[in-house]
Amino acid sequence: MADINIRKVAKAYGKTQVVHGIDLDILDREFIVILGPSGCGKSTLLRMIAGLEAISSGEIAIDGKVVNDIEPRARGCAMVFQNYALYPHMTVAQNIGYALKVAGISRAERDQRIATVAATLDISDYLDRKPGQLSGGQRQRVAMGRAMIREPKVFLFDEPLSNLDAKLRVQMRLEIRRLHQRLNATSVFVTHDQVEAMTLADRLVVMNAGHVEQVGSAEELYERPASKYVGGFIGSPHMNFLKGQIADDGCSVVLEAGPTLPINPRIGRAAPGAAVDIGIRPEHARRTGEGANLTVRYDFLEELGNGRLFHGRVGDSDFIVQSADKTPPAFGEEIGLRIDPFHIHLFDGETGVRLQEIASVAPARTRALEPA
Amino acid sequence: MRRAYFKNNWIAALMVAPQLLIIFVFFYWPTSQAIYWAFTLEQPWGGGNEWVGFENFRQLLTDSQYWDSVRVSVIYAIATTALAMGMALILALFADRQLTGYKFYRVGLIWPYAVAAPAVGLSFRFIFNPSAGLFSYINHLFPGLWDPIMNGSHALFMVIVAGAWKQIAYSFIFFLAALQSIPRSLTEACAMDGSGVLRRMWDLQLPLMAPTFFFLLVINITDSFTDSFGIVDTLTVGGPARATNLMVYKIYEDGFRGLDYSGAAAQSIILMLLVIALTFFQFRFVERRIHYS
CATH class of the missing domain: 2.40.50.140 (Nucleic acid-binding proteins)
Known part of the structure; x- marks a missing residue:
């Protein structure tokens, strides 16, 4: 169980307001995609959920518990970063298993769980390599594995596919959706790509200039855009x-x-x-x-x-x-x-x-x- | 790497000539002179010399005072390098956390590098003076606790602290730059993986700083062997009883006070070989364990 309740959450850097009092309820096991152009505040919102960015006002609750003042590590979220953020000096296995090592889990159990995750993501052959020796798609999988191994309640994705080529992006998109179905976690996925958003999401959140324009299924957004902005953003051409x-x-x-x-x-x-x-x-x-x-x-x-x-x-x-x-x-x-x-x-x-x-x-x- | 190609080789030669000339005049020429002197016996007031082969080296290597100087130099080099790099690393880790006012103390920490060695020596001479300032109070309470004028180990400790203080700034700049070049998302990923500040330092920041660490190790060791003259000369003049007579200071003493040019030249050659050997050793055995991303 992990629903996320966002209440009047705002973020300001000095006098610049980047997120204006957002209300959003994310249901348990839902796949939510936050969609918007660059600079609309979508990544900031995600980072506030993760705990990497302080919340200026309002509150965020995960699983019914307000997390405003809780450290990122205690929130039960795992995040996949846009540039993967793999530790360059560690092997793939060490990268994936790092969270378990920090948590003090025994070596034997660690190895076993790394093997399971690696098998799921089809990266068992690369466990001894360093990230620098991997292709973009392989790094992406390692980043996913690092997030998965902790069996988090919430997955946060910060534009994880934007560095991949078009073909791989489509493939990874499907895999992410499949994994979401299997892992029973709540997923929040940030992107500026509306095709990506529409194929992945149970519900989409369209953001513009720090405000939520509309929340709804891909079909709803396409059929009945709540504003001219959403109408222009959803649908291609x-x-x-x-x-x-x-x-x-x-x-x-x-x-x-x-x-x-x-x-x-x-x-x-x-x-x-x-x-x-x-x-x-x-x-x-x-x-x-x-x-x-x-x-x-x-x-x-x-x-x-x-x-x-x-x-x-x-x-x-x-x-x-x-x-x-x-x-x-x-x-x-x-x-x-x-x-x-x-x-x-x-x-x-x-x-x-x-x-x-x-x-x-x-x-x-x-x-x-x-x-x- | 991009390379520039010249159609005419002589243009290329012309363009590197000034640099080569400078290196030759100020490095290779004096070095070759030193090597020549090391194998001859030079008259104190000039006017002729005599080829003596390895006699200068034999004399040095059988002289217990010379071995004392080597011993003191090695202690000094290891201690200053460890102290300077350790302090610089701690300060850089704090500066990197960007606590309030970090811009001011960042500048403050870089300043000591701009102070000349004799000035450092002179100020530490006041600071560590056993009969004035802070240490006079301590000496009043515990007579004889601090006496760098009479006690050799006190004097060596003083020289080490002054030398390290001067080198901290240089290492600090490099450590801070290395820390700030670690992508923010890596630190964030590490935080999401559950590790706290200290754990992140150990698991993420220090390994990623290894190349900088190695560079600073080579530079600091080399520096502490060759660049300690100013501090010794102002603080202790090599004393008491040659307890701080570092190799580089002994070269000056023997050469310009004792007028033994040949012996001093032989010492320079030994010091040079020692530094080359140490650097080679570091590249051979330390660098292999470093991960360059």
């Missing part, structure tokens, strides 16, 4: 944004670029004349000849192999359309698009907060309207 105003009838948006788009009539709080940003995901903009309600001035094509991105402009804004369409338009040609009202995300023009539907859209209806 990123969401297109256009500026506009709610029309007098309250059921459509007049874009700055000219056209008027119908919106989901269930959206409340949308006062006529209010300035809004609308968000449309590239995969939800359908190329069509007839019945187009938006046109894009085509610039260039990005081939992805399993699909194509048509880059263009609507008025002064960039706009991306994802499509399997094989025929590229001519440069400067107007592409007709059909945008479904249920796929339009509306955000307040000033605050960027999502304008909520009065009731959530019935899933069956959404699916029926989805492009074939």
Whole structure:
């Protein structure tokens, strides 16, 4: 059992406030990913949980016990660092077994547990090597082993995959997820990579400038981003944004670029004349000849192999359309698009907060309207 | 490592020439002169010399006073090196913990290195004076407890403390730099693994500082054999009864006071060989046990 309760936790360095009163409840055995751009305070939050950074105000409780004034070693957390932080003068076996040695566990038991962990991570052949003789992926495994051997209640990962090449990253991602399932520990994983975040997480925490923007499953964040920021951060290619105003009838948006788009009539709080940003995901903009309600001035094509991105402009804004369409338009040609009202995300023009539907859209209806 | 290549060799030669010239004039030329003198008998006021082969060396090595000087030098070298490096390491470990005001005492700890050896000697002469200052009070309470003027071991102890004090600053700078080059995440990982401050010093910081430790060992030992003249000359003038007559001081005494140039030259050669041998020994046996990351 190890849930983590974070209450109004803030961090300031002198007068610079980097984390602004965060509230977050992490459930036992949950895999939480904290996602955000560099400098958003996500690593600071993780380091406060670990005890490597003092908490300026608020409190953090692990397993129901407030840990604000408890030394890192007594918190029951293990951490995997971004640069692995392996002890260069120790062998792999010594690195993995160091925590046990400090804890005063007998040599025989130590060796046995090192062997078990090494077998799990497939590094048994390297136990006598020094970290300097290992590849990036192997070092990563050793760092994981060092964290695992203590059988901690909480695993903390500080961007552990960012130093690996793309292929290895995908592989390690799956292994981390598999290990999490097996080890029955709570995991907190910090990253700036949204694909990594979405594949690993039970729940995601999106952070921006020291605040939590939204907490939810990958699906929730994708389907119903709570703010323009989350909408733009989650999903690849990123969401297109256009500026506009709610029309007098309250059921459509007049874009700055000219056209008027119908919106989901269930959206409340949308006062006529209010300035809004609308968000449309590239995969939800359908190329069509007839019945187009938006046109894009085509610039260039990005081939992805399993699909194509048509880059263009609507008025002064960039706009991306994802499509399997094989025929590229001519440069400067107007592409007709059909945008479904249920796929339009509306955000307040000033605050960027999502304008909520009065009731959530019935899933069956959404699916029926989805492009074939 | 990047290398620069010259199309014309003579340009390259021209560019290294000034350096080579300096090394030759100030190092190889005097050394070769010393070697030459060591095998001749030089007249005290100049004007001719006579080839005597190994006679100067034979005389020295059969002289019990010379062996005393060697003995005292070895004690001095080991003691100053141990004391200076030990103190420097402790101070650096504290400075690295960045307690309040560490910037000030960091500067304070580096200063002694900028003080010339005779000045160090002179100030320690006042500090350790048995009839003035702190030690006069102690001597008043326990008469004869501290007497470097009469007691040889007291005098040697005094010279060792002064010599070590001067060398602490140099070692301190290197130890502090080595400590600060240990990545923060390593220390943090070690803390997460459950080890406290002292355990981290022992398991993490000291092993990672080993290359610096080795470098300082070589430099300090060499320095304490060759660079102790100023302190001895101001503090004890080699006395009492030659108890602090270090090899390097004896060279000066025999050469410039006793006007025995040839004997002094032979002593310089022996000192040089001794330092070379010690350095070789350290590289051969100590360096192998060091991990360079």
